[in-house]
Amino acid sequence: MMKMQELREHYRFTDEDAQLLKSLEPLAIENQENFSLAFYDYLYGLPETAAILNHNNRERLREMHSNWFISLFSGIYDNHYMNHLTRIGHAHVKVGLNVHFVNAAMNQIRQFLLNLIDNNYSDREHRRVLREAVEKILDMNLDVMSTSYREEEMKKVFLSRAVDTFLIKATERFTHGLNLVLVLALAVVSIAIVAMFGWDMVHVFRGDVEKGVFTALGSLLILWMMIELLDNEIKNLKGGRFSILVFIGVVIVAIIREILISTLRHDDLYKQAFLAATLLILGIVYYLVSLVQRDQPKI
Ligand code: HEM
Structure with a gap:
């Protein structure tokens, strides 16, 4: 399995990126509820994802997804964080979610965050570096999540x-x-x-x-x-x-x-x-x- 250090190198994720994300934490916390609303609005709007949500404990799910949102901005991206991301892929395979919806949902999350930055930071250069850091961490998340997804799915082998x-x-x-x-x-x-x-x-x-x-x-x-x-x-x-x-x-x-x-x-x-x-x-x-x-x- 890939180590966090390698992942960071592949995405050229620097300590500055980590600090920039940490600096977004208060804004993220302020908008945690908004995120949750927008995310579930989206998921309940699609029949396939709505069906999965209805089979699960609503409150627990909300908590999991909005905690994940905040954890994007913890500023600490180590192997422990990597393990957390790996687990997410497995959790989604378990509930029978098609990885396609994870990708689509990530696109919505990206838009939400980029809008947040655009609306709250006036300095152009600062906005640009914040955007880059957010893009990196979201792509790194998606990368690990979909890799673990594939690994989990590959386990489902009948003969060979x-x-x-x-x-x-x-x-x-x-x-x-x-x-x-x-x-x-x-x-x-x-x-x-x-x-x-x-x-x-x-x-x-x-x-x-x-x-x-x-x-x-x-x-x-x-x-x-x-x-x-x-x-x-x-x-x-x-x-x-x-x-x-x-x-x-x-x-x-x-x-x-x-x-x-x-x-x-x-x-x-x-x-x-x-x-x-x-x-x-x-x-x-x-x-x-x-x-x-x-x-x-x-x-
Ligand atoms: C970028 C997109 C997504 C992210 C980052 C994300 C994140 C997470 C996280 C962090 C967990 C908790 C995993 C654990 O610690 O066990 C989780 C669980 C779950 N997610 Fe998502 N999720 C995403 C998309 C979706 C979508 C599109 C659905 C569709 C319905 C979904 C449904 C679920 C369900 C049902 C669980 C609970 C699994 C269980 O019972 O263990 N997620 N997700």
Whole structure:
């Protein structure tokens, strides 16, 4: 593991930087509450981080994060400080936080601190050196935190690194292949539906206008859903989010088509009631799933 001395050398962090940070301590303490508010405002604003916060003790977390904020300005950056930073990465892995959010959060913290300096120091040169010291300590923090993060994550090995990576890659490729097959199959089915629509139109010309029009309408509905489905699957292949809603939509449309045909065939009431009940249940499921999806982030 890297020693604090090395880290300081790599970032050209000097004793003057340490003193400059120490000189910011009173301002930091004065703004500790503001920091906490801004930080949690940010974290509660993102669904992924909000979910993690809700699983943890709020007060304890606030204390941890605002203590960390103040410790940036303690003026003492030794191996003990380094151990503290190493622990943070581990703590975040443990709660299942993606390191991406640590980086993003650090960006917000940086802006908060740079603003604080800009608003409280009038001398340009002094502001510049303060800014540099703050940038260094934040980057050093991020460096150690993300290194320990990676170390902690690397511990999660099943067989060996190489075998694990191979298995993951192979499975990814396999799923990609399956998805391609699915897209092709969907395209073939779409063509079959176009043929079905053509067949329905034949009915219209043969004189069975009512039956022809209704079933053709049903086929068109299904074709429309197939387009959605294909579109969705292609988005998924390109790395987008898969929407289960479209699948439910397809089933709903298929049932509507069945109801149209069933009415024409004058099926018995029992069958028609069964179809109507199924449609109602699917409608409710569709509504519930759409509620859940609306709350999810669109990554
Ligand atoms: C630059 C960004 C961040 C810094 C500097 C930071 C700092 C810290 C520190 C110092 C601790 C205490 C670690 C310990 O001593 O055990 C901690 C814990 C924790 N942090 Fe952060 N944090 C950051 C970002 C985040 C983000 C984005 C989240 C998202 C929700 C988060 C959630 C947590 C949680 C849940 C814990 C408690 C872990 C436990 O129960 O041990 N942190 N963080």
